[in-house]
Amino acid sequence: MLLESQSDASSCRYCGSHVTRDFRRVYGDSNNHVHRCRECDTLIRLQRGSGAGLSVSVPDPQHACGRHGGSPEGRSK
Numbered sequence: 001m002l003l004e005s006q007s008d009a010s011s012c013r014y015c016g017s018h019v020t021r022d023f024r025r026v027y028g029d030s031n032n033h034v035h036r037c038r039e040c041d042t043l044i045r046l047q048r049g050s051g052a053g054l055s056v057s058v059p060d061p062q063h064a065c066g067r068h069g070g071s072p073e074g075r076s077k
Helices: 002-009 021-027 043-048
Strands: none
């Protein structure tokens, strides 16, 4: 059972990507669980607490057009 919980802790809870122990220590919650990572969120949001599961005022790249590889609205493709 210990191995299962360790593997759960080493994955982002949002996208499932692997996260290092140091990343979890810096950006994770008080239990070192990461709710968002560099694969699914921006650094500015992570620095403000999104990795720890906090709600932040910066738009979420998963929902805001033009962020993190998305297409801005009104732009021709």
